[in-house]
Amino acid sequence: MTWVIPEATAYGGILLNSGGQVLLREPANHYDGYVWTFAKTRPQGDEKPEQTARRGVRGEVGHDAKVIGVLPGVYRGGTTTNAYFLMISDHGHGSASQETQSIRWASYEEARVLIKMTTNHVGRQRDLQILEATQRWLEVNYKGVIAFEQRGSSGWAIKGDWMTEEMPDRFVTLPLDFYLGPKDAEAIRKGYIPSAMEEKWFSYFVDNKLYQHRSWTGFLIDRISFVEERGGLRAVQADVNRQREQYSQTDDAEDVARIELMVRELAVQNRSFDTD
Structure with missing residues (x-):
């Protein structure tokens, strides 16, 4: 499966669930003024965007994730342009990297409050825009998310x-x-x-x-x-x-x-x- 995503200098993943929550990461020592944010990273070598995003999610929040969509738009940070995949967890996760202090699932209302704690103005505005776009996407597609969480793809259909x-x-x-x-x-x-x-x-x-x-x-x-x-x-x-x-x-x-x-x-x- 090849996903079409806008060109950017970094790619990330927004982990969400049908319960109306997103997964946030707290960078170690609140690096660069970020208190709560989303996982992303820059490409390495000839990686495809999806590979980059999944590697970033695995490293920064400890989840192996399945891509289920693409968040519309490109989001500008202080040093990168960022594009994001929408993902659900494959229900298996390990330890996040030392660059992450903690992770937490949050409702959209909770996430909005947490993201506003970030003191980096550009990053804070970017992450709030990402949150709003994710919420709009889920409002349209939540039935599909439920189905993927419960069943995924397996064998003969009933x-x-x-x-x-x-x-x-x-x-x-x-x-x-x-x-x-x-x-x-x-x-x-x-x-x-x-x-x-x-x-x-x-x-x-x-x-x-x-x-x-x-x-x-x-x-x-x-x-x-x-x-x-x-x-x-x-x-x-x-x-x-x-x-x-x-x-x-x-x-x-x-x-x-x-x-x-x-x-x-x-x-x-x-x-x-x-x-x-």
């Missing part, structure tokens, strides 16, 4: 692997007619559990139906019906969400084409995993 909602009363039933051979049919039965937050679909297969949900919201967009044929599966129809607040597409022909493309891509993707 409904309980992700947050899901039922098909709304407003939907259309569209005719389909495409065939999947035995190997592709077996592949789509695995469904798909997202492994990164920009992957926008969760799917699972049961009773010869493939359910396709948006990963961020859990909204059910497609309920695709198949019949068994020659050892494979033939798609015969799909119930497609037409609740405007959940899915804005209204062109039936475009949905028919999209569904076939997505199903075939799912088959190819899952078959590729079997050969890795």
Whole structure:
């Protein structure tokens, strides 16, 4: 997974959780006037930004972390320009470096108070801007964060692997007619559990139906019906969400084409995993 992040002279990670907390570090001896701040570091050698940020987080707060997004914007400090990844902890952590005096999880309100203790004016303003941007990001994406905290990416998909909602009363039933051979049919039965937050679909297969949900919201967009044929599966129809607040597409022909493309891509993707 390659994340697109603005170019900067230093990269960091904002560790957050679905409970509305961020992880702050207290630099040893409040170096350069920083009392509470976020982990970051400069690149070494030919490191990619994500590698730099994860190394900084591991060293400065002692957490191995998984990147789940990119904080919009570049944030200027006294000597560096900084870009940040949004991360969740992989639940394993060791000791922080000697450059960190202590770490603590804080709510956004608590973090705001702690960051304001920093006497470095430029750094204080930067970290408050980062905090506000992080809070705005989580307000939009908190359902996805919950799902990643609870499940992550593992094996064959079942409904309980992700947050899901039922098909709304407003939907259309569209005719389909495409065939999947035995190997592709077996592949789509695995469904798909997202492994990164920009992957926008969760799917699972049961009773010869493939359910396709948006990963961020859990909204059910497609309920695709198949019949068994020659050892494979033939798609015969799909119930497609037409609740405007959940899915804005209204062109039936475009949905028919999209569904076939997505199903075939799912088959190819899952078959590729079997050969890795």
